[in-house]
Amino acid sequence: MKKWDIKDINSWGWRDHPLGGTIPESGNAATYPTGGWRSQRPVRDDEACNDCLICFIFCPEIAISAEEDKIGEINLYHCKGCGICARECPRKAIEMVDEVEAQSKERGEN
Amino acid sequence: MPKPAAVVGTDAVAEAMRQVQPDVVAAYPITPQTAIVETFSQMVANGEVHTEMINVESEHSAMSACIGAAGGGARVMTATSSQGLALMWELLYIASGLRLPIVMPNVNRALSAPINIHCDHSDSMGARDSGWIQLYSENAQEAYENTIQAMRISEHQDVLLPTMVNLDGFIISHSTERVDFYEDEKVRNFVGEYKPHYSLLDPENPVSMGNFDSLGGFYFELKRAQEEALENSFPIIEKVGEEFGKEFGTHYGLIESHYLEDAQVALVALGSAAGTAKFVVNKMREQGHPVGLLKLRVFRPFPAETLRKTLAHIPVIGVMDRSLTFAGSQGGPVFNEMRSVFYELDNRPRIESIVYGLGGRDLGPELIEGHLHELLQGRYTEGVKYLGLREGENK
Numbered sequence: 001m002k003k004w005d006i007k008d009i010n011s012w013g014w015r016d017h018p019l020g021g022t023i024p025e026s027g028n029a030a031t032y033p034t035g036g037w038r039s040q041r042p043v044r045d046d047e048a049c050n051d052c053l054i055c056f057i058f059c060p061e062i063a064i065s066a067e068e069d070k071i072g073e074i075n076l077y078h079c080k081g082c083g084i085c086a087r088e089c090p091r092k093a094i095e096m097v098d099e100v101e102a103q104s105k106e107r108g109e110n
Numbered sequence: 111m112p113k114p115a116a117v118v119g120t121d122a123v124a125e126a127m128r129q130v131q132p133d134v135v136a137a138y139p140i141t142p143q144t145a146i147v148e149t150f151s152q153m154v155a156n157g158e159v160h161t162e163m164i165n166v167e168s169e170h171s172a173m174s175a176c177i178g179a180a181g182g183g184a185r186v187m188t189a190t191s192s193q194g195l196a197l198m199w200e201l202l203y204i205a206s207g208l209r210l211p212i213v214m215p216n217v218n219r220a221l222s223a224p225i226n227i228h229c230d231h232s233d234s235m236g237a238r239d240s241g242w243i244q245l246y247s248e249n250a251q252e253a254y255e256n257t258i259q260a261m262r263i264s265e266h267q268d269v270l271l272p273t274m275v276n277l278d279g280f281i282i283s284h285s286t287e288r289v290d291f292y293e294d295e296k297v298r299n300f301v302g303e304y305k306p307h308y309s310l311l312d313p314e315n316p317v318s319m320g321n322f323d324s325l326g327g328f329y330f331e332l333k334r335a336q337e338e339a340l341e342n343s344f345p346i347i348e349k350v351g352e353e354f355g356k357e358f359g360t361h362y363g364l365i366e367s368h369y370l371e372d373a374q375v376a377l378v379a380l381g382s383a384a385g386t387a388k389f390v391v392n393k394m395r396e397q398g399h400p401v402g403l404l405k406l407r408v409f410r411p412f413p414a415e416t417l418r419k420t421l422a423h424i425p426v427i428g429v430m431d432r433s434l435t436f437a438g439s440q441g442g443p444v445f446n447e448m449r450s451v452f453y454e455l456d457n458r459p460r461i462e463s464i465v466y467g468l469g470g471r472d473l474g475p476e477l478i479e480g481h482l483h484e485l486l487q488g489r490y491t492e493g494v495k496y497l498g499l500r501e502g503e504n505k
Contacts, residue, residue, distance in 0.1 A: 014331035014338075019270060020209035021323060021332045022308050026316030 004028070030078075034061065038081030040096040042074050048093035055085035055094060112290035112358070119250040119282035120145035122289045123189065123215045123275075126257035128159045129297040132213075133184035136164035136175035140194035141227045142279040143217040147189060169194040173201035173212075180210035181319050183309025185261070188212065191279060192219035192233045199237070205272045206241030206336065208319055209307070211264030212272040214242075215257055218381065218432075219279040220469045228470020229279040231381065232433040234409075235443045241336055243273040243343055244410040246380040250287040253277040255360060256407075261301050262350045268342040270307060278382040280470065292358055300357055340411045347408055364413040366405040367420055369395055373402030375485045376421060378448060379430040380406040383466070383473055387430070390478045401482050406444065414451045422452065426485050427459045428495075432467045441465060441494045462490055466497040473498060 004025035018024050049071060056066040063079040065072035074085075086094040117125070123146050127135070135154075137147045154163045162179075166172045172188050180186045190198060195216055205212050220230030234244060245260060247253040253275065260273040277283060308317045323329045348363055355361030368388055370376055379387045384405035391403045404421060406413075421427055429449075431442020440446060441463025452458040464481065467473045477498050484490075 009328075012328075012331070014334040017328055017331055017335065019307050019335075020207060020319065021321055021328065022208075023318040023321055024308070024315070026318070 033077055034080050035077045038099050040081040041099045041102045042085050042094050043097050045093045048091050054088050058084050058088045112292050114288055114290050116286050117289050118284050118286050119253050119277050122250040122254040123257055124149035126254045128153050129294050130261050130301050131159050132161055132187040134162045134179035134186045136166050136172045137188045138166055138169050138172045140191045142283045143189050143191040169197040173198040176212050177205050180212050182311045183306035185304045186212045189215040191217040195233045202240040209270040211270055213260045215275045217279045217283045218276055226469040229281050230468050234276050235433040245275050247277040248385045250282055250289050259350050259354055263347050265304050266346045269346050271339050281382040364408045364416050369402035373424050374400040375426045376402040376424045377428045378404045387478055390475045412447050417451050424459050428462045428464045430464045439493050463494045464497050465494055471498050
């Protein structure tokens with residue numbers, strides 16, 4: 001697969017763009033942050049989780065990974081905070097918490 | 111050898127479509143375009159043409175399916191009229207914005223209300239800023255030949271824009287005329303093979319089309335590039351027209367000039383009205399009157415430079431519009447653009463706006479002849495001349 005070099009795209013002139021705004025590369029949505037849209041953050045209680053992988057299947061953003069039947073991290077770079085994982089979890093192991101509060105906690109504020 | 115046949119305009123267009131043999135046609139029937147879709151789908155059913163015919167539930171879906179198919183790298187055609195074109199509106203801009211070379215015959219019909227199925231250019235003129243190339247046909251032969259050429263123009267790598275081939279509702283679409291059809295193989299060779307610039311169905315080169323362009327994105331740049339492509343289509347339209355002439359005998363350009371060199375009064379017309387006007391000009395020339403005609407074949411892109419060169423020496427020009435620009439007695443769209451062409455000249459011709467034929471009102475030769483005599487005698491209309499309108503007694 002060709003890589004599309006868009007390092008200087010902001011300085012490209014109108015003649016430089018691909019025809020009709022087509023993106024000549026696949027899979028580059030992975031580099032696009034959508035986590036900034038989130039107002040609610042999923043927090044998983046790993047004690048309650050039994051790796052049923054239902055959240056992995058339901059996550060519309062593929063923000064939850066799974067490997068060898070084990071649930072992985074929730075990728076906050078892509079998680080939009082829709083809450084589907086929390087709603088679908090049969091063991092109520094995922095809780096949606098306020099994003100702003102979660103962030104201040106991370107910064108060590110109260 | 112061309113094979114002559116007596117056919118209606120819609121059959122001439124369907125035959126062009128069969129010969130071009132697009133990969134996909136998605137269309138919805140609407141008067142007066144219906145016969146194109148009926149005839150073409152019959153050809154598909156009979157196995158006379160190998161096209162994937164998609165029957166859809168509306169024109170909005172028709173153009174959507176065309177865009178999807180063209181995005182997948184297919185050669186695509188559809189056809190419509192009037193309200194159908196109006197329902198396609200948002201998709202017209204997407205087809206041109208994504209640079210998809212879709213070809214669409216449009217059988218010109220009035221937009222409602224009042225509901226009226228007859229010839230009028232309000233449908234295609236309303237779509238004049240949608241980024242499509244617009245060709246206008248004088249008769250069934252031209253509708254056939256424009257449809258063939260449109261595919262080559264659209265698919266040219268310097269253009270890659272959709273083209274609308276206009277033909278007048280009923281006057282052309284439902285009148286029986288002699289049309290000379292060319293051999294299938296010759297037409298197919300002329301149109302050539304289509305190699306899409308991008309294709310969604312090419313797994314070796316994955317692409318994503320119709321992407322979101324956020325604030326700080328490149329919408330402005332892409333629109334500028336689109337305008338450039340339309341500008342680039344001038345020489346391509348001319349080149350394809352010339353090559354068509356070499357292959358089949360009839361040469362096409364951006365315009366057709368008729369007795370303009372020494373004309374004192376000229377008319378500008380597009381579509382079937384140009385044929386009627388030509389008949390009148392020929393007759394009046396025989397009587398010694400210095401009148402001429404410019405037939406506008408290409409309205410988008412607007413051939414301003416060619417028009418300036420061809421018409422600047424003529425003192426009086428009547429510009430005929432079969433639709434209105436609702437701006438408060440400002441005439442029609444062709445008139446407004448034509449007037450702008452001469453603005454920068456020191457000696458500008460007098461440009462008169464003639465609005466005629468709305469909702470299929472007949473434009474007989476006597477109407478054109480009478481008006482040309484008025485213009486020759488210097489009796490100009492202030493504002494807009496409504497040719498063929500019932501003025502009534504109460505003023």
